[in-house]
Amino acid sequence: MIQKKICMLGGFAVGKTSLVKRLISGMFSEKYLTTVGVKIDQKSLSVCGQDLLLVLWDLYGDDDFQKVRASYLQGASGYILVIDGTRKETVEVAGKLHELARKTIGPVPFVLLLNKHDLVNEWVVESPMVSDLSDQACLVSMVSAKTGEGVEAAFSALSEAMLKS
């Protein structure tokens, strides 16, 4: 079975861990529990007729307290860049992490997820604000770890892109 390392990147509390949990267990918890360090999970998928084992590196949220170590990105075949659609400042963090990934592992496929789409009334991130990232991503999607909207499709799209690259 083909193994692919995927890193979950984004600011703190954008929902990286929740997206992984939704993918793996189909569950969601309202309680926010910050991730300390790196959390490694696995998910088997069948993409384009091929069985694939995704090794998911859920990296802690990047902020003033914790900076993502570039070495964690080594060996990744792709990454998922997560933005919280209700917090504008997470766009900037995503941009910086994208730059770090590019420097560390080169132009590997990535998807851009605008999470928390269930909170439509609080939504503040508009398309022009993420246009630079959107142009480079193999998929841009509004998702919700809470409702599951677009989550599996996003991982499938990245897997497919990684297999093709």
Add this chain to the structure above:
Amino acid sequence: MSGSLPDPSFLSVFDALIFQKTAERFDHLGDLPSWFPPPGLRQEIDLPPGQLVDRSFFLQHFLHEAEEWWESGKRGQCKSGLWSEPALFGEDVVLEATAVRHRSLRYVILQRFGPDFLPIQPLLQKAREEQLSHRQAVNQHERIEAQLGSRLAKSEQERDDVMAVLDGLGLGTIMLNANRDVTFISGKARELLQTDPARMIGRTLVEGSPWKPADSVRVEEMGRLPGSQRQVVPVVMDRKNRSATALEVEVQDDPRDPRKTILLLKDVSEMEALRRQLVGPTQFHNLVGKCPAMRAVYERIGDIAVVDVPVLIDGETGTGKELVARALHQLSPRHEHPFLPVNCAGLTDSLLGSQLFGHKRGAFTGATSDHEGFFESAEGGTLLLDEIGDMPLSIQTTLLRVLQEGEIIRLGESRPRKVNVRVLAATNQPLQELVDKGVFRADLLYRIRVARLRLPPLRERREDIPLLSTAFFEKSRVAFGKMQVLGMAPETMQRFLRYSWPGNVRELQAALEYALIHCRSEIILPTDLPPELCDVFPAVQSSPFLKSNERQRILDALAQTKGKRAQAAKLVGMSRSTFYRRLTELNISQEESSR
């Protein structure tokens, strides 16, 4: 064991899994920690600890990093950072790997932390929760601010649109609050008022507007009336070195709050100018009339007023001679000094002399103190000698000397006093005829008629009768509180136009007042008019009938007023002196007049 690792049994106190990296494999040292095998390996009982590396994605990754570190020859240790791998080590288990070197030997120490041994977790959790909470509050504020900003922009846009429409229509807008303070002035209103809005905002119209206070009061009072009774208020703004602006002010309640008021200002200067051009001046210093004769009078008044010479005003009784005299005074450089009218008729020589020139105490019986005459009282101003044709000859002589010398001598004194008074004289008698009869001094006549003004009788300017009637009607209905009377019937006006008006404008005014008092409907009917107007023939001048009619009219008036001559004079529209003279001329005896 100097220079080598401590006894493996000693290492067990760290409850860590310690490997030694040799060639291509890992050998663990000492006792296995309490947490080994982890949940993910418990099924494989015989699995050696070294195989753990093959099962852990993170450890494999870390060993690549450690290899580079060992090769680099750096001192100290290389840490993996905290990680968790639930599938292998179970939920809530956090680990950390540390690579060290001892001499040429390479070791990896794997430590496991349970939730209770990781103090960073709650600290980080709290810090991030607070940051999230703060961010949510900021977002909330930003959303509210954006909503308010959007509403404000919308309101401003709507207001600008309305103002643009109003400005486009030439309407200025002023808004007043419940206290009648100005709260808003539109751009067009600023333009019309030519004033700094800061002078008006927060003040009442009386305090802040450039209008005359009386106009501001009228506008405010109009706002207190019910909407159905309100009328447009005309306001004229006089400006220095600029033509006056005529405005019409419409007072409306604010539809959103009836305690507030909206004033709509319309510039009607152009319309007013056109109207004036069309109809000519209808009024001049309380004189009403627009006929050519009156316009000529207005022009002549303007010319004569500024020349400081005596003026003789000639006109029948009731034509407005005193009004002309007042206009001459007002337009003259003497207007800030007194204007005194004196009636020369019906007074004895000594009494008139005393009134005009003053007297010294004891000059005659009853002169108990020094008395200043009208000439002295009018110092610097104007003295009107009305009915000068009735002035006794002795006083005429004294007057002539005063006019020539500019001095008066009080009765009982010998010392002349300088006076600076302009003399205007008025008469309804043909003075030249009086000179011919020897009852008026020719030299005085020449002296007082340096400038002359003749006022036409009303029968010679009938086109002014509607204008005068309307002016007196409006004035009297307010004065008498007869606001329910709205106008005059056409037949009434016809009678006014046909009547000869021997008492001239004064009689017209008295007739209208009479009619208003008697009027019981909304319009003045011919039946409301005084008896002499009830059966009017085409105007005939000085016919015997007219004279007998006048005699009867005076007798009726005396009967109506129970012999009170002053009231009767008013009723027939004559001055008192004319009334007395007519009594004599028409041979109305004392006995007849008091019946």
